[in-house]
Amino acid sequence: MAMPSQTPPPPARRKGGCLPALLILVVMLGLGYGASKVFDDKGSSSSSSSTAGGSGDKEASWNVGDCGGPDPDDRPDGYHAVDCGDSGATFKALAVMPASILPDAIQCPAGTDLIIQVKITFGSSSDKSGGLPSKTVCGRNLSATHPGDAGAGGGQLVKGDCITDTAQEIACTSAAGSGYKVLDLVKDAKSCPSGTTEPMRLTLAIGRPYDVICAAKA
Template sequence: MSARVGPTARTALVAVAAVTVLAALLTGCRGPAGAPAGDARSAPGRAAGHGAPFLAVGACSSFGTVSSTEVPCAGERAAARVVARHDGAVTGGPPCPPTTDFVLRISAQRPAHDPGDEDGEDGEDGDGAIPQGYACMRNLEPPHPGDPGAGGGPRTIPGDCLYDSGRGQVRETACDGSGRRAPRYRITEATTSRRACPASTVLYVQLAGDRPVGCARRAR
């Protein structure tokens, strides 16, 4: 996550970013802007036709080094819960809730046609197909990198901290100093325009949602 610094005010164009699966989730590192945390695939032999879409809101997933699968929330493999689910690509799609910990990209899947099943009731799209989409995930237990100031997650929100990464750019880091870089700025609030930011603002951060301007001041 990077930003440019303007000539009259430090202007951060901070884009959506995401942690990578497992390792980055635990360390608070972040991936390229707009990158999903990983892939989610339906488990082999997953029963279809039970009415619930794959990774619907409230469902749970496991963690995997390559891909995650849907698992029962009460099971020992459950690691995170779906807090929002959208069809389509992550880029340009609706933003995840502010405290989302990571994002799972759901690849489109279409099973082989079964001539013996013609009732149209055997899958997420009525034919067993799973459309392309993404799921916004929240860990069942800490850590929660998407929390304000935690230094991770796919959203930049009020309470998050930033540091200068060089060449007029900034990146997010943990506000408590536990990250690899010490915080230099902290986003205090989100507004609809720069004019609405308080006088103490030294950095403007581009956010997702209906309040796209983050007002940041020097971290203390």
């Protein structure tokens, strides 16, 4: 059920830039858990309604602020919706976004610790690896551990993160002197903010919401 990580081809070099022509972006990660997770929404083939599978079931029309946790019936990567006061709740929905079959097309907001793809199955199928994507839940841990925070060194690449000279994300606490700060992620280098010294143009990737990393020495 884990969505595959995407490593885009080498970006085009801007003359005068000092970053090597290699960019490694990890998108659609299981932020804080090691892989993208999947909810299995079981619906009826004759109805458009669905409910989130597993114990603690509730209507699967996910909203910001809803909570979820590990699904004991779908280990190790399955998650299901639970009440926020439930002892099994481990994350809260920071954002709810459309579904996509293109990993690069989903860009959750800063602070997202894990990304969950909600799938809907029809009839009585018990195959949780199948189903159609219905939405994407950007989750934030209820614990104090937040690898997806800007600068923390984990999760999707977002504004405020830091990278090495090979564009690998690192914690900003270890970036001083040798790393680069991500000032913005934009479609065109002309849109980079002032202070950008290393606009890194990426090779085209279908669905990715940005094509240039605006970076500067950390």
